[in-house]
Amino acid sequence: MGSEGAFSAQKRGSGGLPTANAAVNGGARSRAASLLPRGRQIHKTFNNIKITILCGFVTILVLRGTIGLGNLVSSEADAENQHLIEETNRILAEIRSDKDPTDPDDGPEQFLGLNDTFSLGPRISTWDQDRKVWLEKNPQFPSYVNGKPRFLLVTGSQPTPCDNAIGDHYLLKALKNKIDYCRLHGIEIVYNMAHLDKELAGYWAKLPLLRRLMLSHPEVEWIWWMDSDALFTDMVFEIPVSKYKDHNMVIHGYPDLLFEQKSWIALNTGSFLFRNCQWSLDLLDSWSPMGPKGPLREEAGKILTANLKGRPAFEADDQSALIYLLLSQEQWMSKVFVENSFYLHGFWEGLVDRYEEMIEKYHPGLGDERWPFVTHFVGCKPCGSYGDYPVERCLKSMERAFNFADNQVLNLYGFRHRGLVSPNIKRIRNETVAPLVNVDQFDIRHAAHHTTEPQS
Amino acid sequence: MIGRLLGPRRARQLQRFVRNGKLTILCLFLTVIMFRGYLGAGRFGTPEKDLDDIRETLSYIRRRAEPRRVLEEALMAAQGELKSAENAAAGSNNYTDFDISKIFRDEDDGVEEFRRDPSQPYSLGPKISNWDEQRAEWLERNPKFPNFSGRINKPRVLLVTGSSPKPCENPVGDHYLLKSIKNKIDYCRLHGIEIFYNMALLDAEMSGFWAKLPLIRKLLLSHPEVEFLWWMDSDAMFTDMAFELPWERYKDVNLVMHGWDEMIYDQRNWIGLNTGSFLLRNSQWSLDILDTWAPMGPKGKVREEAGKVLTRELKDRPVFEADDQSAMVYILASQKEKWADKVYLESAYYLHGYWGILVDRYEEMIESYHPGYGDHRWPLVTHFVGCKPCGKFGDYPVERCLKQMDRAFHFGDNQILQMYGFIHNSLGSRKVRRIRNETSNPLAVRDELGLLHPAFKAVKV
Numbered sequence: 061m062g063s064e065g066a067f068s069a070q071k072r073g074s075g076g077l078p079t080a081n082a083a084v085n086g087g088a089r090s091r092a093a094s095l096l097p098r099g100r101q102i103h104k105t106f107n108n109i110k111i112t113i114l115c116g117f118v119t120i121l122v123l124r125g126t127i128g129l130g131n132l133v134s135s136e137a138d139a140e141n142q143h144l145i146e147e148t149n150r151i152l153a154e155i156r157s158d159k160d161p162t163d164p165d166d167g168p169e170q171f172l173g174l175n176d177t178f179s180l181g182p183r184i185s186t187w188d189q190d191r192k193v194w195l196e197k198n199p200q201f202p203s204y205v206n207g208k209p210r211f212l213l214v215t216g217s218q219p220t221p222c223d224n225a226i227g228d229h230y231l232l233k234a235l236k237n238k239i240d241y242c243r244l245h246g247i248e249i250v251y252n253m254a255h256l257d258k259e260l261a262g263y264w265a266k267l268p269l270l271r272r273l274m275l276s277h278p279e280v281e282w283i284w285w286m287d288s289d290a291l292f293t294d295m296v297f298e299i300p301v302s303k304y305k306d307h308n309m310v311i312h313g314y315p316d317l318l319f320e321q322k323s324w325i326a327l328n329t330g331s332f333l334f335r336n337c338q339w340s341l342d343l344l345d346s347w348s349p350m351g352p353k354g355p356l357r358e359e360a361g362k363i364l365t366a367n368l369k370g371r372p373a374f375e376a377d378d379q380s381a382l383i384y385l386l387l388s389q390e391q392w393m394s395k396v397f398v399e400n401s402f403y404l405h406g407f408w409e410g411l412v413d414r415y416e417e418m419i420e421k422y423h424p425g426l427g428d429e430r431w432p433f434v435t436h437f438v439g440c441k442p443c444g445s446y447g448d449y450p451v452e453r454c455l456k457s458m459e460r461a462f463n464f465a466d467n468q469v470l471n472l473y474g475f476r477h478r479g480l481v482s483p484n485i486k487r488i489r490n491e492t493v494a495p496l497v498n499v500d501q502f503d504i505r506h507a508a509h510h511t512t513e514p515q516s
Numbered sequence: 517m518i519g520r521l522l523g524p525r526r527a528r529q530l531q532r533f534v535r536n537g538k539l540t541i542l543c544l545f546l547t548v549i550m551f552r553g554y555l556g557a558g559r560f561g562t563p564e565k566d567l568d569d570i571r572e573t574l575s576y577i578r579r580r581a582e583p584r585r586v587l588e589e590a591l592m593a594a595q596g597e598l599k600s601a602e603n604a605a606a607g608s609n610n611y612t613d614f615d616i617s618k619i620f621r622d623e624d625d626g627v628e629e630f631r632r633d634p635s636q637p638y639s640l641g642p643k644i645s646n647w648d649e650q651r652a653e654w655l656e657r658n659p660k661f662p663n664f665s666g667r668i669n670k671p672r673v674l675l676v677t678g679s680s681p682k683p684c685e686n687p688v689g690d691h692y693l694l695k696s697i698k699n700k701i702d703y704c705r706l707h708g709i710e711i712f713y714n715m716a717l718l719d720a721e722m723s724g725f726w727a728k729l730p731l732i733r734k735l736l737l738s739h740p741e742v743e744f745l746w747w748m749d750s751d752a753m754f755t756d757m758a759f760e761l762p763w764e765r766y767k768d769v770n771l772v773m774h775g776w777d778e779m780i781y782d783q784r785n786w787i788g789l790n791t792g793s794f795l796l797r798n799s800q801w802s803l804d805i806l807d808t809w810a811p812m813g814p815k816g817k818v819r820e821e822a823g824k825v826l827t828r829e830l831k832d833r834p835v836f837e838a839d840d841q842s843a844m845v846y847i848l849a850s851q852k853e854k855w856a857d858k859v860y861l862e863s864a865y866y867l868h869g870y871w872g873i874l875v876d877r878y879e880e881m882i883e884s885y886h887p888g889y890g891d892h893r894w895p896l897v898t899h900f901v902g903c904k905p906c907g908k909f910g911d912y913p914v915e916r917c918l919k920q921m922d923r924a925f926h927f928g929d930n931q932i933l934q935m936y937g938f939i940h941n942s943l944g945s946r947k948v949r950r951i952r953n954e955t956s957n958p959l960a961v962r963d964e965l966g967l968l969h970p971a972f973k974a975v976k977v
Contacts, residue, residue: 111539118546151915152688181954194959200974206660219946221691224611228690229683235697236713243712248705251698254933254948272936275958276968416625442611450607456619466715473734475716479623483681485716486629491641495737496654503738505661 152221171354172259178352180257180271180344187338191278201279203336205246209281209301213242214266214273216252217288217443226455227443233462234291240469241292244504247284263329263378264351271344274336283340287330288443290405290436291461295468296504297402297427299333307397308335309343312405315398322387324364324371327398328405329379330436339395346389350381402427408437412457415464415480424468435461456481472502616683638721638814640733640806647800651740661741663798665708665976670763671743673795675704676728676735678714679750679906688918689906695925696750702932703754708973709746725791725840726813733806736798749792750906752868752899753924757931758965759865759890760972761795766860770797771805773844774868775861784849786826786833789861790868791841792899801858808847812838865890871900875920878927878943887931887965898924919944935963 172178184190195203203210215238222228235251242249250273255261257268266285274283282301304310313327334340350360360376364384371380386392403411411432418431427433437458439448447454460480467476474489489498500506608614632638644650655663663672677700684690697713704711712735717723719730728747736745744766766772775789796802812822822838829850830842848855866874874895881894890896900921902911910917923943930939937952955961962968 114543118543118550121550122546147914149687151918182956184956184958190957190959198969200976201969202975205975217694221688224614225683225687225690226611226614226616228688228694229616232679232690232694232697233715235694235701236715239697239701239711239713243710249701250705251701253695253698254929254938254946256936256938256948276936278959279969419625445611446609447611448609450609451611451614452607452619455614455616459619470716472738473718475718476625476627479621479625481619482622483620483715484622485718486627488627488630490630493642493644494650495644496650496740499654499738499740506658 172352172356174355174359176356178259178349178356180268180348183345184275184341185338187275187341191336194278198279203279203281208246210279211245211247211282211284211299212273212277212280213238213247213249213284213286214252214270215249215286215288216265216269219253219255222443223445230442230455230458231288233458234288237291237462237465238286240465241295244295244469245298259352259354260348261353264348266329266378267344267348267351270334271341274334274340278336280336283334283336285329285332285334286434287436289438289440290331290434291458291465292433293406293411293435293461293465294424294427294431294433295465296425297431297433299404304333304335304397306395308337308339308395309333310397310399310404312400312403313398314400318383318387318398321369322367322383324368324380324383327379327383327386328436328438329382330438331405331434333404343385343392346392347378347382347385350376350384351378403429403432403434405436406432406434408435408440408457408461411435412460415460419464437461468504472499472504474498620682632719638811638818640730640810643807644737644803645800647737647803651798654740658741663741663743670708670972672741673707673709673744673746674712674735674739674742675700675709675746675748676712676714676732677748677750678727678731681715681717684906685908686906692905692918692921693750695921696753699753699925699928700748702928703757706757706967706970706973707760710742721814721816722810723815726810726819728840729806729810729813732796733803736796736802740798742798745796745798747791747794747796748897749899751901751903752793752897753921753928754896755869755874755898755924755928756887756890756894756896757928757967758887758970759894759896760970766795768858769860770799770801770858771795771855772860772862772867774863774866776863777861780845780848780861781852781856784830784845786830786842786845788845789841789848790899790901791844792901793868793897795867805847805855808851809840809843812843813840866892866895866897868899869895869897871898871903871920871924874898875923878923882927898927900924922946931965931967934965935968937963 195201215235217231222231238249241247252265252269255265256272257265260268270283270285274280299310309332311327311329311332317323318326334343349356350364351357357375360381361374364376364380365371365373367384367387368380386396411429412435422430424431437454440454440458441447442454442458463477463480463482470476470485474487474491475485476488478484478486492498655661664670665672677697679693684693697711700711703709714731717727718734719727722730732745732747736742772795773789773791774793779785779788811818812826813819819837822843823836826838826842826846827833827835829846833842848859874892875898885893887894900917903917903921904910905917905921926940926943926945933939933948934951937950937954938948939951941947941949952961
């Protein structure tokens, strides 16, 4: 107020003398400024400094907001959460990469050349006799138990986590499904997670594995390979082994597709049986040459594409190789049973939508198109990143198939899923004080036991 | 000019006003930018998002070119091709970022549901008092389902474990559940034990760690041929494949848990025993103890109140809702005369082995000992208590838990692989190498541990 008064006094004073006074005014003004009391000057400076600090502070805050130093702002729980997620992702990435710091350096990969021969192991030619002798010497490990031949179900998956978490979840569910079926039918399971042979990787990995298991377990009569994406959907059905007493291999397929059309999907190697005998070892030896990674597999793939109907161009796979082998070498077919009276392998697309219809009209134990034995999710590949079908359809169908089968298991306990896409269950039978009545009626094993024909 | 229009004083006021106004607007503008940075401004986004957008439009996104395999069924080919063409248009084929909970849905399929009467106090089921007789009579009628088998009079055992039917919250959780069940499958195949993997919540009131109680009762009553039910947590792994449980020792007891008598009966210590791995005989006594055990379980007020009682009564127990382990300690300690004579607290081997004191010693064990001991020299079970790989938060650092679970898994897996002539490159490595060459006379070769055809798997001749 005071300074303003001084100013106004100055201005009033200089009003009457324009030109000369302008210079005087200007001079007067600057003189006036230096004539301002110190207090005012300090006050002004102080104000300026305050404003400067305020602006500086605001600038810093704005910079924080834009550059995003978020973890300084969010609450502790969020920060911890974020940190945990980051750590998990880092560890996950480390686990998923095949690198292990303690592994010896393998060096560059060596592939077998086109002129090299590959073998699964030293040739064995007396397996039938060797096995017979062993079984006689070891009666406590018989190949027939309770009149039924001993089965070994073999399946497996990669040792690393799947590309995404949902893949591992469905591997787990598929394994539970197999555990349930095998418990009900007295079958043992081997779940493989190791790459036994560097050259025969991928879908070929089952060959050295099956050979190794046959040779280590002479007490096993039938060895059954099943893909990890195949689910049992008929918990009551049992493989009619008496049909195969003169055969050594049982595989699902269609003879006309095989012999007439020479189609590359005439048979399916996602679910098949081998008898533990010399013939099977010989077949494995003849089957494996197209398998070794590298130029051998590539060249073999070309041959297969040229000879089989409908096959796209890619490296040799075990299924096409088997079809080609059975077509080109005649000595095998007499012992191979091409089964299609029940779904030893059932392609999922034509089956999963009909489950409700099946529940309404039919009952477990049929194994065929009325109540499929196995629903095989070919092409879904939930363990990878991309499948051949839409993800939602695949996962929904797998969930439905799993629950369809699980209902048959839970039936004994008096429970059922709340619909085929629900993980939740509901009680369909009250608890009683005489539970054994229900056990006699609903336990699948008692039903299976009564329908098995006695083995002579 | 404005000065001449409004008069000097007014002019000055206006000037001041304008200056203040400029300052105010500047500060307001800065504040708005600041808030946009923190809280976002709805569809105006945040500065970070701007940066991301810019990055995206400027960068080049490489399409993944993975070779795809299509195995189509010829018979369904006509329909299949049409359908898949439709579907490919309908949905994405990419598994990452797919939210599985879109699929799960409860539906009513018309089958009648039975519910428990909520007005009644909680019970696992109607009281059965003659289970031993019922069961004995059933076993007589069904000689094909004996409860004892083998040359060594071994009881029939059912191993029970389980996990949630929904995917784990943690992306690696399901992978470790898979490894864990494979590990159990291997042990049980060698020892002739059956497995039941549970993925169903039988009773919504008994959730969490209490879910095992209705399940155990249900399995005991539905499987009269089972003599012992072996409950095992999903985070416990077998690390001694050669150790066979000493069944003879348990011929007069009904409940076997890992623990110490003094810690339960004298100290009432809440970790004096572990209910992560225990054996329960299929008998009336077991049904009775399950009925005594259950009342502290029902979710909600009952469990909370019970938790307070347990914290008060047991030594060193922190404050949280009632858990099955503390409840068991409390029952045994307070009703010793009723139950203790049929309970065996095993500490001679690791029926449950706390992982913290075991996992770092595996290499030392490999050097100095061999499988078959089951105790501190070569633990039967390594139990990853507190790791909770399926959930988001465990009690220990994630990296330590996962790395050690891998090591324990490989430690056990080595004993299986050696049967077939392989071994892991190291305890941390997934890769395997050969330790025995293929021969032309495979039956002459015996595996070092004798696990291919062990005595405890032999059938009665």
